[in-house]
Amino acid sequence: MSLQKFTVIESAVVPVQVENIDTDQIIPARFLKATTREGFGDNLFRDWRYDTQNKPVQSFPLNDARYSGSILVAGKNFGCGSSREHAAWAIAGAGFRVVVSSFFADIFKNNALNNGILPVQVSDAFLSKIFALVAVKPKTKIRVDLEKCEITLAETGEKESFEINAYKRTCLLNGYDDIDYLIAMKDQIEAFEAKKTWV
């Protein structure tokens, strides 16, 4: 199974200016019941996006016609809490390929990368700049270049470089999958097992 390759994405953004967004907000537990990976996008941010009568909350950015695109921008410590990969599936299912924040929870970061979503960690200052710019120009575009590890505000040309582990970068650029890699290591793993002394 391979992932969709990732090179450069230039897109308008959807801003959700909230910190510590936990995966229970990204996809509430009652929507985790499907046994396949599909169909989670409709319930992304369900309880912020719809009110208790199931009517769309117009002020929520995902329902706000001014915002669109494949880049989600959120406050710091994004994806904390539950390890549910359904959060990454919901984000991908809703059409996002990039999440920009100034801080990501560890498990979320792995889950995102394993689903071809790029978590771009920027400085607090750069994040504030994005939110401020989007507030006045909702259709403003951001360019994310994985080859160069750079994020650029198309409007002003201001940019910042971001970090990503070199191995994961290669995987994303080529659409490789960790599981194929591990299965191919069979002999090495068996040799390790033969030597281990604990239970």
Add this chain to the structure above:
Amino acid sequence: MMQTLFDKIWDGHIVSSIKDGPDVLYIDRHLLHEVTSPQAFLGLDARGIKAARPGQSFATCDHNVPTLNQEKPIEDPSCRIPVEKLAENTARHGITHFGLNNPNQGVIHVMAPEQGIVLPGQTIVCGDSHTATHGAFGSIAFGIGTSEVEMVLASQCIMQPKPKKMLISVEGVLGKGVTSKDLILYVISKITAGGGTGYFIEYAGQTIRSLSMEARMTLCNMSIEMGARGGIIAPDEKTFEYLKGRPYAPKGAEWDQAMVYWKTLFSDEGAVFDKVLTFDASEITPMITYGTNPGMGMKIGDSIPSGANLAESDRISFEKALKYMNLESGQSLLGKKIQYVFLGSCTNGRIEDFRLFAGFVKGKQKHPDVVAWLVPGSGNVARQIREEGLDKILTAAGFSLRQPGCSACLAMNDDKVPSGMYAVSTSNRNFEGRQGPGSRTFLASPLVAAAAAVTGQITDPRNDLN
């Protein structure tokens, strides 16, 4: 070279290190439940392969199970199907499964230690962030996503970048009525919900040594609530004592051989951590959270802090949380009316938690306006409750017991706190809607939960300890 406990285990489990990339880490124990595994099994099917080491995986169903009438088929198909899928998948791959008909079924992180499945010095993963619980045994245990569940099933290995190391050292004696739940809520309130991100934590010091194995599990369980990958405590006599004779623990010569390894599991004198924090146990009181992440906690007698001095973006989030909880800065929570009490979860669903709760309510009565869900963490805990006669104490005080599962910890089954209602919960997350859409959660210890259950309001349990 002086090594930390974490380094000893991690480095010993590296099959290979990818240049500028993650380590390929060998996994000793893999735990599974019905919510995060079906897609991983589908992945194996798509590749046409079987689980590589089925003997090292153990499963149970917990998140979706009802806590009443478990003998009957689950009515809601959306809950029933994942539970059935897990039974099918584990049978097909030869994985041991503690299903609903098994007397030891329960919350995965309660069931596995009881069975002696998790042992010191092991690497342990589960598609569940509270896998951190098992660090109480001196193992490296952490939560993973479903793609990683598939990796482990396919190869018994996982790819992980090595986290940084933090030492949290706690000295001094915990006061009367102060539990390890209060200790961890206190630590998280000091270092925030993101303060441990990127780190693996070792808990050490006199206070930690003095804790029982169950109290250590409660502590390690919540490591994830500060963002840490996990928490670990060096094994000692208490650990070995707890494990001896458990069904899956080694026996005889194997036990002796295991002990040789287990005795090497401690941080060497002078080993270096990336960060060291020290806390004084005597400063801690019963704790309560007031907000919508576990870092928003305070001593039960304190007033809700003000967000005025926070940076702009932090302030927006702080105010959003208080608005959701319908609370204000400056307010004390003592005397605040609550409608629900939940005793259970992988944090506080063990026998010691039920002893604490029963001990407090003994001779008192449940408040008539409170709905109390008392959910044992496993079939084994439920049996112990009966054997010790705690059920009689609870019944006499107006409470009833439910059947094991995650229940109101995340409200995937029918145990949902209605919108706008307040619950005092012994679980681990107070996120918006965690206990049901619109629910409002105060996280606390089993003693604070017991005091709330009999008074109908938030009460300092130290005023009335039996």
